[in-house]
Amino acid sequence: MARDRTQIMTDALQNPPVIAADIDAAARVLAPYAIRTPLLSSPALDERLGAKVFFKPEVLQRTGSFKFRGAFNKLSSIPQAARDGGVVAFSSGNHAQGVAAAARILGMRATIVMPADAPVSKRERTKGYGAEVVLYDRDREDREAIAREIAGKRGATVVPPYDDPKIIAGQGTVGREIAEDLAAMSISPDIVVAPASGGGLIAGIATAVKARFPQAAVMCAEPKGFDDHARSLRAGHREAHDANGRTICDALMALIPGEITFAINGRLLSQGVVASDAEVGTAMAFAFRELKLAVEPGGAVALAALLAGRIDVRGKTIAIVLSGGNVDADLFAKLID
């Protein structure tokens, strides 16, 4: 721990790494390319929770998750002179697809470093967006070293998954749209909840939502055990989780909050909540049955925490993010049945 919470907070207050104006700028960059997902509600969900719940289905976003937003905003910021070198990213999932799709739109070459045991469907989807996929052995090779080597050899830009102001600002457009749509209905949210892994999405959302609704409580949701944000928020500094098993939320397994994301989240989030794998499965089945949406495990964790009663929502107005829908058919079939 280099700096304590007071120091981080002081730095972030004086010079926040991302401000609402950065998210406004990202929104302008994304407008012609990202899908402006609707803000939906469901009488069945409201009744179940005794609350007014709005959900933002980023499953409907290009590439099936919010990750396209941050990736496209980041790639758009690469100077023309550096674009010929292309981009490189390491990811086995949604970030890979987001970067690949953004690169194709911008006419850039994309290389994605993926574990050799990544699901074939995710590899194929990433290739489908025109990216080159480089496989590595999860047990014996270092993916960041491979990415850096490719970057060095080709003059490519490494696109980090979350700890980057452009990425955070891009993801923040999710929160900006939530705030805009609620404001258009003259509704103030009491609570806003989104999933966290490295913390880029929730950092962007918190920045955008707090700019318009400072009184709203912004919370992150994590898989039980993989609760590094919840721990870090309680401790006042970045703490790793101590899970050494797995979770069905394959998109939410980052070990520790990002430095830049936590400089934002440590200041703006009120708490972190968790949901178990079983609760996530229940939420996915609920989303299928009542919301008619295909949500992946990591994308359903905020809904799962709500349905499991982890937040006192009775009588309140809540907005949650269903952040992605890239789930294999066999797992989905098993969980809803």
Added chain:
Amino acid sequence: MARDRTQIMTDALQNPPVIAADIDAAARVLAPYAIRTPLLSSPALDERLGAKVFFKPEVLQRTGSFKFRGAFNKLSSIPQAARDGGVVAFSSGNHAQGVAAAARILGMRATIVMPADAPVSKRERTKGYGAEVVLYDRDREDREAIAREIAGKRGATVVPPYDDPKIIAGQGTVGREIAEDLAAMSISPDIVVAPASGGGLIAGIATAVKARFPQAAVMCAEPKGFDDHARSLRAGHREAHDANGRTICDALMALIPGEITFAINGRLLSQGVVASDAEVGTAMAFAFRELKLAVEPGGAVALAALLAGRIDVRGKTIAIVLSGGNVDADLFAKLID
């Protein structure tokens, strides 16, 4: 056949059973209660078809299908004096849920006559909206007679599934919203496609869409074999289909177009297209994988016809309706896997 096409056309032209103003009125009635579903698009779908495709996910509607719209508009039109008698409907599926949910909102008693072998989940959902469910034996009893008997005994109003101007006007709000959203983007549709069973949805949509975009071709989609609309449109008069088997599209099995609906559809639709059960399954899997939506077989038939190449869409602008999402988890799991 009492009247030939010319006669029906002449009648309908002189005195159409539903006009755009009826749909405007229905929209005002529905505004506080129905969900205004978004008009979405998907780069993956556009790329696959080489067209600009908009889809209207009525799976997100209250009760999981468009049927709530017509039911609510119809029930709202029942005079106060007759409301104490409640309503009665016969349906094993989406109409049952639409009527039950509308009745609950309006504080009316609803009785639904359902076959004893209807899926337990549909029976439970209908009861969940507060309706009384009366079971009948599909092989030995006449559901319409049972409904009429209940209506007579209780002074209840029978709510027909499609052949009624208020029902058609309610379903027409789907088309009105499509037209409104396209107009807001300054986009004119070349083709609009929605599923047909009794023809209420497509009649309402055709009325609303043609009022704003007279040049648009409006088409209905049916399961292969259950193509009574396609046949009737070709023949110029109402013709039954001759399927004696089943289709996975349980919502689209009506034997013959409605009289009132065909007075509209015979004049406004350019053609009917079909999709096989296998093509419907492929469309449901596509919707799961690429659109992240849970669509029931009957709700996917327009998408299925498009994906199967039944309409020449290359370079065109299309709007389709995904009309419902009430599918049992086990069937859905089987079809996507």
